[in-house]
Amino acid sequence: MTFSNIINRKTEILSRLDTERIYVENIRGFFNLPFKVAKFFCEMAVKQKYFEKKIGVQCHNEECRRIITVVDTETEVPNIVECDVCKELERGVHVFHPVHGDLIEFYKLANKHDDRRSN
Amino acid sequence: MNTDKDLLTRLLKLFPIKAVKEHFDLQGKWDEIIVEIFAKHPQKVIFDFVSANIDYTRQHVHICSLQRVFRSSSFDTEGFPLPILTAVNLNNECTIVALPVITFNVLVTKPYEETTVQFYQPIKVTLKNRHLIIQVTTLEKNLSHYFEGERKVVDSSREPHEEYNLSAIQYFVDSKGLDARKCDIHKGIKKLWEDEIIDCKYLKRKKSKSTDTTTMDENYTIKRDYPDEYEGMKDKPLLKTLFRYIGEKPEYFCEHFNADPMQGVLGIASFPENTSQIQNIVNDILEHN
Numbered sequence: 067m068t069f070s071n072i073i074n075r076k077t078e079i080l081s082r083l084d085t086e087r088i089y090v091e092n093i094r095g096f097f098n099l100p101f102k103v104a105k106f107f108c109e110m111a112v113k114q115k116y117f118e119k120k121i122g123v124q125c126h127n128e129e130c131r132r133i134i135t136v137v138d139t140e141t142e143v144p145n146i147v148e149c150d151v152c153k154e155l156e157r158g159v160h161v162f163h164p165v166h167g168d169l170i171e172f173y174k175l176a177n178k179h180d181d182r183r184s185n
Numbered sequence: 186m187n188t189d190k191d192l193l194t195r196l197l198k199l200f201p202i203k204a205v206k207e208h209f210d211l212q213g214k215w216d217e218i219i220v221e222i223f224a225k226h227p228q229k230v231i232f233d234f235v236s237a238n239i240d241y242t243r244q245h246v247h248i249c250s251l252q253r254v255f256r257s258s259s260f261d262t263e264g265f266p267l268p269i270l271t272a273v274n275l276n277n278e279c280t281i282v283a284l285p286v287i288t289f290n291v292l293v294t295k296p297y298e299e300t301t302v303q304f305y306q307p308i309k310v311t312l313k314n315r316h317l318i319i320q321v322t323t324l325e326k327n328l329s330h331y332f333e334g335e336r337k338v339v340d341s342s343r344e345p346h347e348e349y350n351l352s353a354i355q356y357f358v359d360s361k362g363l364d365a366r367k368c369d370i371h372k373g374i375k376k377l378w379e380d381e382i383i384d385c386k387y388l389k390r391k392k393s394k395s396t397d398t399t400t401m402d403e404n405y406t407i408k409r410d411y412p413d414e415y416e417g418m419k420d421k422p423l424l425k426t427l428f429r430y431i432g433e434k435p436e437y438f439c440e441h442f443n444a445d446p447m448q449g450v451l452g453i454a455s456f457p458e459n460t461s462q463i464q465n466i467v468n469d470i471l472e473h474n
Contacts, residue, residue, distance in 0.1 A: 122402070133402035151387050151400060154427050154441040154454045158326060 085175035088117065108173050117173040124170055125149040126162040133170065143169065186331075187303040192286070193231055194219050195331075196305040199322050200234075201456040204241045208234050236271045236282040239309045240460040242322040246467060247351060248449040249317040252364035255279070260312065260361055266353035267308060279312040285350060287324065292340040293332055302331050310354055317358055317365045318467060321347055323454075368449040371423065373474035378415075378428070382469070383438070384408045387427035390418055406431070422447060438466050 079096055094104035111117035122133035123143055134147050143164055152160035162168075197205055202215060209226070211218045222231065260279055262272045267283035274280075289302045309320040325331075328338040358365045377383045384406035388399045399414065401407065406429060408415040425445045430438035439462045443452040451470075457463055 130400055132400040135403065150441065151427055154452075155387060155425065155443055156323070156326075156452060156454050 088173040088175065090171070090173075112173065115176050118176050120172050120174055122170045122172060123147055123164050124168045125152060125160075126164070126168055127152050127157060127159065129157070140169070187301060189228070190223060192303055192305055193223070193228065195325070196235060196307075197222070197231065199242050199304075199307065199324070200238060201241055204238055204456075205234075208238065232270050232284070235284065235305075235307050238460060239282060239307045239320060239322065240463050241457055242307060243456060244323055244453050244463070245321045245347070246451040246453070246463065247319040247321070248368045248370060248451070248467065248471070249319070249355065249358075249365040250368040251312070251315045251317055251358075252366070253362075254315055255312045255363065260363075264357060264360065266357050267350060270307075277313070279310075281310040283308045283310065285345075288344045289328055289341050290344065291328055291338045293329075294337050294339055295335055302328055306350075308350065308354075312358070312363070316368065316471060317355070317363070319351060319354055320463070321350070368474070369447055370444065370449050370470050370474055371446040373470035373472070374423070374428075374444055374446050375419065376473035377469060378408065381408070382430070382432040383428040384431050385426060386429050386441070387443075388414075388418065389424040389426055390421040391424065392421065396424065425452075436462065438462055438469075442466055 083092060083096075088108070090101065090105050090108055093099070093107055094101050097104065097107075099107070108117060108119075112119050119138070121137050121140060121143065123135050123137065124131050124133055125147075127149065130149060130152050132149065132151060134149050135144065137143055145163060146161060147164055148161045150160075152158075197219060198215065202218070205218060205222075206212065209218070209222055211221050213221075255277060257274050257277050257279060260274060262269065262274065262279070262281060265272075265281060265283070267285045270282045270284050272279070272281045284305050284307055287304045287306045289304075290299070291302055292299055304324050306324060307322040311318040311320075328341055329336065332338065355365050374383075378385065385408065386401045386406055388397075388407055390397055399407065399411070401410065407418070423444070423446045425443055427441060427443045429441050432438065436458045439453055439455065439457050441455065443454070444450070445452075451466065453463060
């Protein structure tokens with residue numbers, strides 16, 4: 067693969083990235099880093115206020131696992147959540163108490179990252 | 186467990202409490218309302234309420250095509266396979282509300298016991314133009330709810346199955362020379378989607394060599410948030426997919442409904458807000474189909 071191809075490929079990946087939902091795996095894959103390094107990179111970006119850290123509460127049903135709601139910290143995770151997709155698809159259990167395995171971390175590009183960069 | 190009052194109580198609880206309170210002009214919780222209804226009204230009044238308000242229930246709607254246009258004059262309800270509550274056959278439209286009894290054979294714990302739980306299951310059958318529409322009220326899924334304390338239902342089987350009653354109704358319609366076949370509703374569904382009357386929260390579609398699902402997080406929807414995926418879906422067959430009403434007329438459709446377009450089946454899993462919403466969904470799909 068030529069250098070130009072690599073750049074084009076990286077540009078394509080970057081253009082597909084949703085800045086509202088950046089997962090550590092997105093960063094790991096983009097820079098081809100070990101997971102721990104990519105995680106560290108994300109946490110540093112939070113400290114530098116480039117990223118905001120978010121926690122998604124996923125549906126407990128294995129066949130669903132959609133993010134039902136998003137909070138900023140684990141203390142804000144609701145005691146009870148209802149998945150309206152599972153409810154409306156008549157999947158039976160659709161109200162549950164979230165457990166740690168139902169939580170998924172991601173990052174979003176901070177709204178004021180441009181201001182931060184210009185300072 | 187299965188007295189007349191038990192069955193009537195379960196029947197009333199298939200409806201939203203708001204609708205029951207309004208109809209019988211009562212206040213309070215379920216237990217209080219049901220005592221009042223039994224004290225003041227005979228069974229016939231409850232059955233009349235069921236007939237008039239079946240569109241308030243959670244239900245499956247099965248849509249079939251008829252091979253010829255329905256004519257009231259050449260149709261009668263003799264031989265209908267289920268107990269009929271009401272039947273109206275006028276102006277080239279026939280509506281039958283039936284109330285079969287469904288039996289669940291259950292195995293319950295603490296102590297282990299084999300027993301039965303019975304329900305009335307309201308079914309509305311409509312013949313109009315070139316369509317047969319069968320609306321089947323869905324029953325409570327959690328049967329443990331009907332046993333006290335820590336008793337749990339660990340196994341259950343249902344008699345007769347929904348498919349059995351559907352086949353019996355289709356067989357009856359066929360015997361009247363109408364020849365009902367399940368109706369593919371892809372065209373109607375996709376038109377409503379294109380016109381932004383509905384958008385999708387859970388998409389299940391056939392690709393040439395695979396089945397693909399997309400479940401949207403939070404309140405995101407396919408067409409609005411994944412326009413490329415929407416474009417790529419336009420010519421693909423859909424399996425059971427969940428739609429959300431996004432049209433401008435308030436409460437015109439139920440907020441959500443699921444649809445299996447190849448089978449011609451709709452599912453309404455939450456109580457409708459009024460008795461027009463389900464008819465609006467069916468009519469608008471068929472109008473564009």
